[in-house]
Amino acid sequence: MLETLRKSATGWVAKIFIGLLVISFAVWGIADIFRGYGTTTVATVGETEVPVEIFRTTYNRELRQLGQRLRRPVTAQEAAAVGLPQQVLSRLVNEATLNEEARRLKLGLSDEKLAETIRSDPNLQGLNGKFDRNRLQDLLFSLGMNEAYYLAEQRRLSMRQQLAGGIGGGFRAPDAYLEAINQYVNEERTISYIALPASAVGEIPDPSDDDLKTYYEANKADFRAPEYRKLTVISVDPEAVADPKSVKEADIQQTYETSEAYFTPEKRFIRQIVFQDDAAAQAAADRLQSGASFEDIAAERNLTATDTDLGLLGKSEVLDPAIAETAFSMAEPGTSGVIDGRFGTVIVNVKDIQPEQRKPLAEVRDQIALDIAVKLAEGEVLQMHDEIEDARAGGATLAEIAERFGLTARTIDAVDATGKDPEGNDVQLPIAQDLLQAAFDSDVGVENDPLQQTKGFVWYDIQGVTPARDRTLEEARDKVVAAWRAEELNQRLSAKVTELTDRLKGGTDLAAIAGEVGTEVKTAEGLKRNAPKDGIDSAIVAAAFRGPEGDIESVKLGDGSRVLLKVTAVAPPVFFAEAADMQQIREQLNAQIFGSVLAQYVTQIQERLGVTINQQAVASTLGLNDLR
Numbered sequence: 001m002l003e004t005l006r007k008s009a010t011g012w013v014a015k016i017f018i019g020l021l022v023i024s025f026a027v028w029g030i031a032d033i034f035r036g037y038g039t040t041t042v043a044t045v046g047e048t049e050v051p052v053e054i055f056r057t058t059y060n061r062e063l064r065q066l067g068q069r070l071r072r073p074v075t076a077q078e079a080a081a082v083g084l085p086q087q088v089l090s091r092l093v094n095e096a097t098l099n100e101e102a103r104r105l106k107l108g109l110s111d112e113k114l115a116e117t118i119r120s121d122p123n124l125q126g127l128n129g130k131f132d133r134n135r136l137q138d139l140l141f142s143l144g145m146n147e148a149y150y151l152a153e154q155r156r157l158s159m160r161q162q163l164a165g166g167i168g169g170g171f172r173a174p175d176a177y178l179e180a181i182n183q184y185v186n187e188e189r190t191i192s193y194i195a196l197p198a199s200a201v202g203e204i205p206d207p208s209d210d211d212l213k214t215y216y217e218a219n220k221a222d223f224r225a226p227e228y229r230k231l232t233v234i235s236v237d238p239e240a241v242a243d244p245k246s247v248k249e250a251d252i253q254q255t256y257e258t259s260e261a262y263f264t265p266e267k268r269f270i271r272q273i274v275f276q277d278d279a280a281a282q283a284a285a286d287r288l289q290s291g292a293s294f295e296d297i298a299a300e301r302n303l304t305a306t307d308t309d310l311g312l313l314g315k316s317e318v319l320d321p322a323i324a325e326t327a328f329s330m331a332e333p334g335t336s337g338v339i340d341g342r343f344g345t346v347i348v349n350v351k352d353i354q355p356e357q358r359k360p361l362a363e364v365r366d367q368i369a370l371d372i373a374v375k376l377a378e379g380e381v382l383q384m385h386d387e388i389e390d391a392r393a394g395g396a397t398l399a400e401i402a403e404r405f406g407l408t409a410r411t412i413d414a415v416d417a418t419g420k421d422p423e424g425n426d427v428q429l430p431i432a433q434d435l436l437q438a439a440f441d442s443d444v445g446v447e448n449d450p451l452q453q454t455k456g457f458v459w460y461d462i463q464g465v466t467p468a469r470d471r472t473l474e475e476a477r478d479k480v481v482a483a484w485r486a487e488e489l490n491q492r493l494s495a496k497v498t499e500l501t502d503r504l505k506g507g508t509d510l511a512a513i514a515g516e517v518g519t520e521v522k523t524a525e526g527l528k529r530n531a532p533k534d535g536i537d538s539a540i541v542a543a544a545f546r547g548p549e550g551d552i553e554s555v556k557l558g559d560g561s562r563v564l565l566k567v568t569a570v571a572p573p574v575f576f577a578e579a580a581d582m583q584q585i586r587e588q589l590n591a592q593i594f595g596s597v598l599a600q601y602v603t604q605i606q607e608r609l610g611v612t613i614n615q616q617a618v619a620s621t622l623g624l625n626d627l628r
Contacts, residue, residue: 046609048100102159186573193565201492230464237456242373
């Protein structure tokens with residue numbers, strides 16, 4: 001229910017301030033004033049400063065987290081392109097704003113209360129539920145801050161929470177607001193509908209020459225031929241220069257024997273039953289010795305496969321060393337005796353054994369040779385890059401360079417900016433997007449710098465340019481005829497839909513109309529505004545909620561087809577304000593409204609006190625010239 005609210009919910013007051021204050025409004029450029037206060041401060045709010053070092057540490061932490069999510073390093077330029085520096089600075093300035101207001105109001109926190117707050121933080125508690133200093137040290141290391149700064153920040157955080165509580169503490173969204181949202185989101189409708197087939201408007205005849213010419217002249221730009229470019233391209237990468245035949249047999253054999261790519265280790269399907277005490281485990285072991293099966297013991301303890309199955313695992317994948325050693329020491333499938341596992345006393349069962357497998361050398365030899373050759377060629381590519389550049393500086397053409405170095409120079413007679421040839425087929429190009437952009441930014445006779453691709457380079461020359469032009473009617477005839485037919489069908493369907501809609505509103509039965517146009521009436525039940533329904537286009541759902549029960553609507557779908565529908569039933573949702581799901585939504589509404597009020601409050605403080613951004617210090621810290 002109300003999925004969009006759930007996705008955007010931030011929780012209530014205590015959840016809004018976790019680490020850094022989260023307020024979704026920008027302060028970048030509020031007072032873009034340069035002051036001569038050096039490079040130790042990136043921003044000031046009233047008398048409160050945001051030090052360069054705090055900005056740098058926070059930014060670097062978020063940059064690392066972004067890289068972890070993308071699973072690759074992120075450059076400062078990439079981070080600036082997505083606005084990361086501005087986001088970090090906005091948060092820090094918003095925090096500084098509330099810190100300044102708390103200072104002005106003389107809010108505070110005793111040392112005892114601060115210590116209690118830190119001790120009660122679940123993130124800093126060990127397995128025994130008590131404060132663990134080691135966890136604090138780990139946290140400080142991950143945040144890149146010392147203990148003194150952490151304590152000071154926790155004190156400031158508490159004061160920000162006091163301010164926030166004073167603004168929105170106890171706020172409760174009214175029942176009427178909640179009921180309106182419930183009505184909007186959970187109202188259900190039933191519709192009867194028909195899909196109008198193209199046959200309903202009869203056969204579309206071929207256009208006359210005059211009709212075709214008129215349509216062509218009115219839509220000539222749609223049939224215009226794009227600009228084409230003739231390219232010569234050389235692609236150099238390890239695959240292009242690798243020589244598998246030069247790889248030694250001994251290297252192939254060694255790679256085969258040591259690489260895991262051609263070897264699948266033994267795996268076993270392992271199950272376990274964990275017991276609370278040794279006596280219960282031994283009693284189960286005795287039952288097994290007497291002929292009971294592992295399944296019998298599991299059933300007696302009301303355990304399902306979800307409780308017992310660890311799955312098909314290699315030895316290194318089993319988290320508990322005792323279980324791994326026991327399971328992989330069995331000569332065949334079966335059940336172990338009692339063992340001391342990491343999480344309790346355990347009986348282990350091996351249900352199935354999947355032996356290790358290795359692909360025959362003859363099957364993978366050529367691939368191994370190619371992989372080795374490609375690896376060896378990586379250094380050659382860099383050397384070849386320098387030699388090719390020297391040859392180009394000496395006046396050699398790409399064709400001459402290709403012949404000299406044993407490469408292939410491809411000539412593409414015509415390709416447009418989207419990578420298609422004049423027939424509309426995709427042209428296969430290395431690093432196509434980068435190459436096409438560079439090629440259409442260049443011109444005939446220009447000596448272009450090589451483009452870098454993964455572990456290699458691409459050289460290209462523009463051999464010719466064919467300007468964009470209007471195709472003649474004869475050149476574009478097939479496409480013009482197809483477009484005219486589509487437009488004619490669209491117009492006829494629109495007219496037919498208008499006619500049928502009027503008849504439905506006049507009292508004609510939908511089933512009768514379905515029979516006339518050769519289709520059938522379908523029914524869709526339980527439609528909700530924001531809940532997708534299998535097989536029902538979202539445009540149909542939207543139309544079903546345009547009017548009251550009995551409403552008749554027509555819908556044009558994305559493929560140009562039409563649908564006629566009638567709302568046959570409207571079911572208002574039950575509303576009980578104290579229901580658990582309603583309370584969850586109320587909490588989310590409370591948080592959203594509170595967040596909006598808090599944003600306005602912070603903005604008002606900033607306007608009153610003034611915010612100064614030292615853009616020069618920010619750019620210097622990040623190693624960028626301009627962030628605005």
